[in-house]
Amino acid sequence: MPKHGAWLLLLCLPAFLSAQETRGTILGRVTDASGAVIPGVTLRLTNAATNVTVTTRSNAEGNYETPYLLPGAYRLTAEMTGFKTFIREGIELRIADRLTIPVAMQLGEVSEQVTVTAETPLLEAATASMGQVIDERRVAELPIAHGNPFLLIALSPGVVHTQNPGLDRPFEPTHIVGYSMDGVRANRSEVTLDGTPNTALNNRWGVGDLMAGYTPPADMVREFKVQTVTFDAAFGHTQGGVTSITLKSGGNQLHGTGYYSVLDPVLNANLFFANRAGQPKGDFTYKRWGGHGTGPVRIPGLYNGRDRTFFSYGYEGIHESRAMGAAYGSGTLTVPTPEQKQGDFSALLKVGPQYQIYDPLTRVAAPAGRTRVDPLPGNIIPPSRINPIAKKILSYYSDPNAPGTADGRNNLIRVNDPEVITYFNHVARADHNFSPKHRMFGRFNTYKRFSHSSHWFRNLVLGGYSE
Numbered sequence: 322m323p324k325h326g327a328w329l330l331l332l333c334l335p336a337f338l339s340a341q342e343t344r345g346t347i348l349g350r351v352t353d354a355s356g357a358v359i360p361g362v363t364l365r366l367t368n369a370a371t372n373v374t375v376t377t378r379s380n381a382e383g384n385y386e387t388p389y390l391l392p393g394a395y396r397l398t399a400e401m402t403g404f405k406t407f408i409r410e411g412i413e414l415r416i417a418d419r420l421t422i423p424v425a426m427q428l429g430e431v432s433e434q435v436t437v438t439a440e441t442p443l444l445e446a447a448t449a450s451m452g453q454v455i456d457e458r459r460v461a462e463l464p465i466a467h468g469n470p471f472l473l474i475a476l477s478p479g480v481v482h483t484q485n486p487g488l489d490r491p492f493e494p495t496h497i498v499g500y501s502m503d504g505v506r507a508n509r510s511e512v513t514l515d516g517t518p519n520t521a522l523n524n525r526w527g528v529g530d531l532m533a534g535y536t537p538p539a540d541m542v543r544e545f546k547v548q549t550v551t552f553d554a555a556f557g558h559t560q561g562g563v564t565s566i567t568l569k570s571g572g573n574q575l576h577g578t579g580y581y582s583v584l585d586p587v588l589n590a591n592l593f594f595a596n597r598a599g600q601p602k603g604d605f606t607y608k609r610w611g612g613h614g615t616g617p618v619r620i621p622g623l624y625n626g627r628d629r630t631f632f633s634y635g636y637e638g639i640h641e642s643r644a645m646g647a648a649y650g651s652g653t654l655t656v657p658t659p660e661q662k663q664g665d666f667s668a669l670l671k672v673g674p675q676y677q678i679y680d681p682l683t684r685v686a687a688p689a690g691r692t693r694v695d696p697l698p699g700n701i702i703p704p705s706r707i708n709p710i711a712k713k714i715l716s717y718y719s720d721p722n723a724p725g726t727a728d729g730r731n732n733l734i735r736v737n738d739p740e741v742i743t744y745f746n747h748v749a750r751a752d753h754n755f756s757p758k759h760r761m762f763g764r765f766n767t768y769k770r771f772s773h774s775s776h777w778f779r780n781l782v783l784g785g786y787s788e
Contacts, residue, residue, distance in 0.1 A: 343416050343516045343565050343567040344389045345392055345414040345417060348387070348419065348422070349424055350423055351423075362379040362424070363401065364378065364379065365397070365400075366412075367395060367398070370394070372628045385424075390414055392567055396410050399424045404426040404428060405433040407424050407425070407427075409424075410436065415546070417565055453549075457543055457544050460539055461539075461540070468491065468538055469489055469490065470542050474547050480502050480547065483499055483501050494532040494534070495530075498510070498533045498564070502562035503562065505561030506561075509560040512563075513563065513565045514535065514568070515567055515762075515764055516565075518534070519535055535766050535768065537635070538746055540613040540635055542569070545567065550562070569633045570750060570762065574616065575614070576616065577613060579612035580609075581609075586603075586605060605739070606640070608641070609637070611635065611636050611746075613634060613635035615631070616631065618751070628754075632750070632751050632752075635748050636746065639743075639744040640742070641740075652734075653723075653735075654733040655729070656718045656732060658720070658729060658732075659720055662712075667699050669729070670700050677700060678702070679696050679697065680694065719777065719778045741774075742771070742773075743770075744768065744770045744771070745768065746766075746767075747767050748764070750765075
């Protein structure tokens with residue numbers, strides 16, 4: 322392909338990409354005191370946190386529209402010669418909102434001002450989709466187990482969680498988005514992050530089941546919206562609803578948080594039925610820490626990003642060890658005794674002659690096409706006959722901790738074998754404003770989970786490990 326053809330393809334590519342837009346739109350109509358529309362009015366929308374201003378004009382029908390606005394508080398200013406300056410403060414634009422804000426101009430000088438104080442419209446008249454916004458205050462102040470923001474999806478009407486409620490940590494991506502929305506089965510609804518898909522297929526459960534691709538730390542979430550009914554043509558890739566998340570984008574003021582939490586078994590009571598059965602409390606350790614920061618990008622002596630370039634960064638870590646329960650952390654195994662590891666199987670002869678061990682090196686031909694093999698004296702394998710590699714492997718087997726059966730089976734019992742987890746999460750975002758009409762942002766996120774489970778022998782030889 323010619324070079325200019327490749328560039329043409331690259332420039333056209335965005336037209337074919339689909340995304341669910343998380344930025345908002347403010348639109349409306351400009352009229353005078355008689356209700357007649359006014360074309361050509363200059364309107365400015367200024368973000369209170371970043372001081373970034375977007376400018377537009379009303380068209381021939383008096384309509385204006387300013388799309389792709391980051392969620393936040395805005396001030397609307399309208400100016401035109403022969404009319405007083407119109408100002409409306411405190412317009413709260415939420416994620417994916419389409420707010421209709423009418424502008425009523427009054428005759429007078431531009432130097433005169435008319436300031437309108439009104440609540441943000443509660444009804445979105447510009448869209449037929451139905452949803453619930455989980456705002457920044459709820460995300461910040463409501464108690465969330467393990468800092469998992471997806472737990473707040475349950476605040477929306479028409480939504481019910483149907484997966485395992487105990488698997489609610491941020492690194493359990495299948496269960497934490499297991500919500501049924503308006504009757505559609507769980508794990509069939511889309512999740513987006515800053516307007517891009519944030520799900521992956523989970524073919525383990527069935528074709529079409531979705532799991533979360535990434536779970537941001539709660540302190541980095543600006544807000545999110547749960548739409549259980551999506552009539553908008555922009556939404557696809559879902560049989561149910563859509564959960565749209567937008568991250569904090571930073572502003573002219575530095576903000577940040579830090580936290581450290583510890584759960585200790587000493588502070589926990591035992592379960593009622595465990596006490597009744599005489600079972601002790603389960604042992605566990607849990608530590609979670611993290612923090613986030615937002616503000617303008619500043620490089621002393623080189624660059625001041627105030628009103629132009631902003632950053633946000635968040636980190637979270639979890640170290641945990643907890644019992645896995647009967648399904649994964651409990652069970653019974655059969656292991657060799659310390660004597661058997663040395664080749665001594667004499668104890669089995671007391672159970673019955675069927676446990677006699679024969680020496681394979683003594684096998685010779687016998688009449689009638691048969692073979693004869695001599696038994697090992699005392700049912701003991703000579704140390705010189707034991708392969709050193711096999712002996713080393715046997716050393717990793719745990720010794721029995723229970724009598725087991727007469728022939729030595731089922732002699733290793735593990736109860737509530739712990740799962741040891743190390744988890745860390747990084748996310749960073751940068752926003753830059755080239756001009757009132759050209760803006761760009763980029764985001765990087767990653768998380769790692771190291772999990773050790775089913776350590777029956779309490780060493781590195783056996784045990785599940787995932788990353």
